[in-house]
Amino acid sequence: MSAAVVLNGILLGGLYGMSAMGLSLVFGVLRLVNMAHGAMLVLGAYLAVLITAGTPLPLPVAGACAVLLAGGLGYVLQRHLLTAMLVRGANGPLVATFGLSLIASGLVALRFGSDPVSIPTALGTAGWSLWGLDVRAAYAVSFALAGVVAVALHLTLSRTRLGAAVRAAAADPRTADLIGIDVRTLYALVFAVASALAALAGLLVGVAFSVSPQSGTSYLLIAMAVVVLGGIGNVLGTFAGAILLGVVQTLAAAQFGGGYRDLVVYILFFVVLAVLPRGLFGRRLT
């Protein structure tokens, strides 16, 4: 029984890793705390619902459309709104992204009401037996997807020219600009990728659980706790931190009851900040 709980926790950690990777990337490269990350996640799920309801597209295609739309929205927001604020100081973008998150949750509430919505698929309710233990199919799929994305992101950042440019812009944007890296476009690209990842995580959340206009904040906090655990800008560390959080949360929920699920996240967040302010795995951009 308890082995199944731990396994489900590990797999849930994959979902959390997916939720946190974009936040970690933006925090690490742009030095921007994106308060709209949770809202983007929720928006991704609602966009998929909207597209499947309005068009005859099958869910995977609709989901891909939602992810692409979120990425495009992220690109435009960063290119035309946030970069100009970043130049002027750190608190402006923080307040602006908070404003964006309010707009997003308000718009979603206007269109869908404030009740939770889930994306109906067979995957959401299916369960599999892995090594004789019962696991939720949605968790397993999320875990596999998140693993693939984390490795791909890690390899892109560490092995490609684009990744080298991103790391240069993260380390010193002015010098990177001087040696011919288009930092503004790069920032927009990073934010677009982060938004797309958030939307993908939102899709998975919508399939595995449900989303409501207010659930953005709770996923923002989960992602933030994961980032703090894993070390900022450290993609593989983020993934490891997410798995740890998933396990701790699942165990706590099994032990004390579901009402304490979120409380565990917040308490863990404070404990890590107080004891290990650099995270479990240290800060580095892969």
Place this chain on the structure above:
Amino acid sequence: MTIPLRTPDGRWRLWPGLALIAALAAGAAAASGALGRYELNVLTTMLCYLVLAQAWNILAGYGGLISLGVSAFAGGGAYCVALLASHTGAGLPLTLGAAPLLGALAALALSVPLLRLRGDYFTIGTLAAALALQAWVYNWDFAGGSVGLSVPIARSPDLAQTYLLACGAATLAVGAAYWTAYSTFGMRLRAVRDNEEAAAGLGVPTVRYRLAAFVLCGALSGLAGGLIAYQQIAFEPGGMLGPGWSINALLMCVVGGVGTVAGPVVGTLVVYYLLTTLLAGYDAVSLVVEGLLLVLIVRFAPQGIWPLATRYAGTLLVRMRRTA
């Protein structure tokens, strides 16, 4: 004989401004007899918002630390008042004294994980604290759980008394912001905000100044929360510990002008009018409007409307003198 309004080195003295604030407060308090129930209620709510906004302003405007945990302090103060009043039978002075004390202690406790790190962590950490308190209270049957609490009506002040108390609290908050703006404490706090290394190099104990601002903000927010508890009488964790207080305090300061004394006052008037009279009952629309307002102000008028208005008035005055 001229009244010495400035110090010998040319800075404004503190007392004329404080006297002006006290005079305004006395005027507002004297008007309580002439006001009806509706006006008293609206004004009390507004004054409580003003206290929260000024507390937020001291921390963010002068200390450079953006808090999204206003509800942890305000809600904490409210729950403190309600629990004390209903379980110990404590009277008004004791409960209203305990609320700011609780806020200050909460700030002190939160500063351990949050204040040693970058400002970003502070923002997220205060949000986490607010959500943690809400999640905890939902599960805490002694504090009413999800149903909430109520203050015993027999021991609560009536509307006019609550209004007078709110006047007092607002005076305290505006006075504290004014003092922060023009005292040595505030000057050092701003130095820490603008350049921590330089301030530390000049001998300012940076962490202690940030901590002082945070504790002051926590105490004022707790006091406001206590007053809100007496005004609302019954409340539940969804509203009292929800993100609304943080959103409003931030919005009022950002709209009016962060880091000015008059800005949050103007912001409170504008935002409160906008949100309560124009958008009452449209929760989703008001969220969108609040968000849009934040983004637009930060993008096009990052200093807020009060500094913008004073600067515009200043240029106008200069031009009129030239043409005259």
